Structure formats: C-alpha cells, structure tokens
Amino acid sequence: MHLHLRDGEMLRTVAPLSAHTFSGAIIMPNLLPPVTDAEILRAYRRRILDAVGGENFTPYMTLFFKPEYDREFLLPLRDEITAIKLYPAGITTNSEGGVSGFDVEELRPALSAMSELGIPLCIHGETGGFVMDREKEFVPVYETLATAFPDLKIIMEHITTAESVAALDRHENLYATITLHHLLITLDDVAGGLLRPHLFCKPIAKRPEDREALLRVALEAHPKVMFGSDSAPHPRHAKEAPGCAAGVFTAPIALPALAELFERHGRLENLQAFLGDNARRIYGVTPPDKKVRLVKEPMRVPEKYGDVVPMMAGEEIGWSVAEIE
Numbered sequence: 001m002h003l004h005l006r007d008g009e010m011l012r013t014v015a016p017l018s019a020h021t022f023s024g025a026i027i028m029p030n031l032l033p034p035v036t037d038a039e040i041l042r043a044y045r046r047r048i049l050d051a052v053g054g055e056n057f058t059p060y061m062t063l064f065f066k067p068e069y070d071r072e073f074l075l076p077l078r079d080e081i082t083a084i085k086l087y088p089a090g091i092t093t094n095s096e097g098g099v100s101g102f103d104v105e106e107l108r109p110a111l112s113a114m115s116e117l118g119i120p121l122c123i124h125g126e127t128g129g130f131v132m133d134r135e136k137e138f139v140p141v142y143e144t145l146a147t148a149f150p151d152l153k154i155i156m157e158h159i160t161t162a163e164s165v166a167a168l169d170r171h172e173n174l175y176a177t178i179t180l181h182h183l184l185i186t187l188d189d190v191a192g193g194l195l196r197p198h199l200f201c202k203p204i205a206k207r208p209e210d211r212e213a214l215l216r217v218a219l220e221a222h223p224k225v226m227f228g229s230d231s232a233p234h235p236r237h238a239k240e241a242p243g244c245a246a247g248v249f250t251a252p253i254a255l256p257a258l259a260e261l262f263e264r265h266g267r268l269e270n271l272q273a274f275l276g277d278n279a280r281r282i283y284g285v286t287p288p289d290k291k292v293r294l295v296k297e298p299m300r301v302p303e304k305y306g307d308v309v310p311m312m313a314g315e316e317i318g319w320s321v322a323e324i325e
C-alpha cells in the first residue's frame with residue numbers, strides 16, 4: 001500500500017517484480033515532475049501498465065498534494081485516484097515541491113474537498129528537525145489534522161516510532177502503513193557497525209523499542225494498520241556513493257520475508273489481514289484475484305535485480321513463493 005515504481009528504465013525493471021506477487025499497490029507520485037494533474041497521472045498509469053506486461057495488477061494512483069487543489073479540480077479525477085500523498089518540502093526523494101507549512105486554514109480548502117469527496121490523505125510525516133526526532137515531532141501535526149478534518153482518512157505512512165503507534169488509537173480517522181524493513185531492523189543495523197547503504201531510508205530506522213511497538217500492531221494485524229513496503233529502488237551507484245540516496249528495495253522479497261517473520265512469532269494467521277484485507281477495507285478497493293502460495297522452503301535472494309540491490313542481497317530467507325494463480 002505504498003510503492004515507488006519510479007519511471008523509465010527503472011520502472012520497467014521493478015514494476016514486474018511487484019506485479020508478479022501482488023495484485024495491486026498504491027503508487028507514489030514523487031516523480032520529476034511530480035504527478036500533479038490528470039494528464040501526468042494518466043500517462044504514468046499507462047507506462048506502469050505497459051511495464052507490468054501481462055501480470056494481473058492494479059496500480060492505485062495518487063496525486064502529489066498541492067494546497068491549491070480544490071473541489072472543482074478533484075471532482076473529475078475522483079475515480080482515477082485512490083489517495084493523495086502529502087510530502088513536507090524537501091524531506092525525501094523528489095519532494096522539493098511539497099508543503100512547507102502545516103497551517104490548518106491554509107490547507108482547509110484542499111483537505112475539505114478531499115474529505116467531502118472521500119479521498120484519503122497519505123502523509124510522509126516528518127519535520128525538518130533532528131533526524132531521529134522528525135517523526136515523533138510530526139505526531140502533533142497528524143493529530144491537529146485528524147481533529148480538524150474528522151471525516152478525512154489520514155494514512156500515517158511508513159511509521160517507525162512507538163509515538164505514531166500510540167496516536168493510531170487516539171483518533172478514529174488515523175491509519176498507518178508499516179514497511180518490512182522497519183519490522184526487521186533498527187538504526188544499529190544501518191550504522192551500528194559498518195555502514196550499510198542499502199538499509200538507509202527515510203524515515204530512518206529507529207530504536208529497538210520502536211521496532212517492538214511496530215511489530216506488536218503488525219503481528220496482531222491491528223485493523224488500522226496496513227503493509228506498505230515503501231519499496232524504493234535506486235541504482236547501485238546512487239546507494240553506494242558518498243551521498244547515499246534514501247530507500248530500501250524490498251518488493252521481490254516482501255512476501256517470503258513477511259511469512260518468515262510472522263511464522264517466527266507464531267502469527268501466520270494474521271499475515272493475510274496485514275498484507276491485504278485491512279487495506280481493502282480502509283481504502284475500499286477490490287484488487288484482481290490472485291492466489292499466492294508461500295512454502296517453508298529457502299529462497300536465496302539475488303545479489304541484484306537489474307542495477308538495483310535488494311534488501312538481504314545474497315542472504316537466505318526461510319520461505320519462498322511456490323505458486324501464483
């Protein structure tokens with residue numbers, strides 16, 4: 001429920017990998033230029049469908065939030081978008097055109113229109129503060145927006161902290177996505193020993209107690225929590241560089257790695273709800289039927305897919321995809 005497919009050659013490399021094992025995904029709009037109007041949106045959707053080839057896969061499209069959006073602009077697009085994604089300006093890859101203030105009155109016209117039209121708002125919730133505190137500092141913004149727009153579904157994207165988990169239960173209209181990597185790693189795995197650029201992402205992985213809080217709600221398939229891989233490919237030269245791009249590429253390993261994680265905690269029965277059922281209900285979407293059979297047989301993760309190094313490259317996962325119908 002949170003996927004970066006990029007564009008051009010990268011799109012053609014990574015889209016089939018997601019479309020093979022997933023039947024749908026919420027597609028992030030942070031291209032250059034960002035997806036901000038009907039023409040860009042439709043053309044991008046066509047390029048995605050081209051790239052996935054014959055796979056049975058629905059790209060759920062999103063717009064890049066602009067405070068200028070109003071009812072007149074959004075109404076004709078209602079059936080073509082599943083959500084709108086809001087980025088604070090400059091916070092992550094290609095987010096320079098994002099929002100630089102969170103004044104409720106300034107955002108009111110756009111958010112009221114979304115609320116009225118039933119368009120969920122997805123937010124990358126980080127401030128410009130110290131990197132470990134950015135998400136925690138953003139929680140009051142989530143709460144202000146949730147209170148000011150009680151009928152607007154607000155998705156706290158890729159949450160990484162115990163504070164965000166706690167906020168979920170304080171507001172009926174707050175939901176969250178959680179990534180695979182934030183369930184598996186802490187900052188120690190990224191920078192505690194030798195620096196591991198392929199685990200570097202935004203929001204950065206946090207403390208063990210934060211991971212515990214995420215694991216608790218993921219493993220119980222908390223009804224307001226959805227899997228969102230935030231699979232975010234970059235070419236190898238952009239990751240293994242003096243200035244490492246943020247993003248972890250997990251699309252091809254997500255299902256086996258989640259199966260292994262849920263089994264290790266004795267909660268396999270909740271995997272389906274975390275992966276798909278909660279999202280179907282929260283977003284009100286019906287992706288095409290696809291049955292994936294996972295088996296407890298080891299998978300050796302490839303060193304790379306095209307020019308992209310996946311998480312756990314070269315390692316073994318205890319589960320694998322056996323069959324897809």
Ligand SMILES: [Zn+2]
Binds near residue numbers: 002004230232
């Ligand atoms: Zn993302």
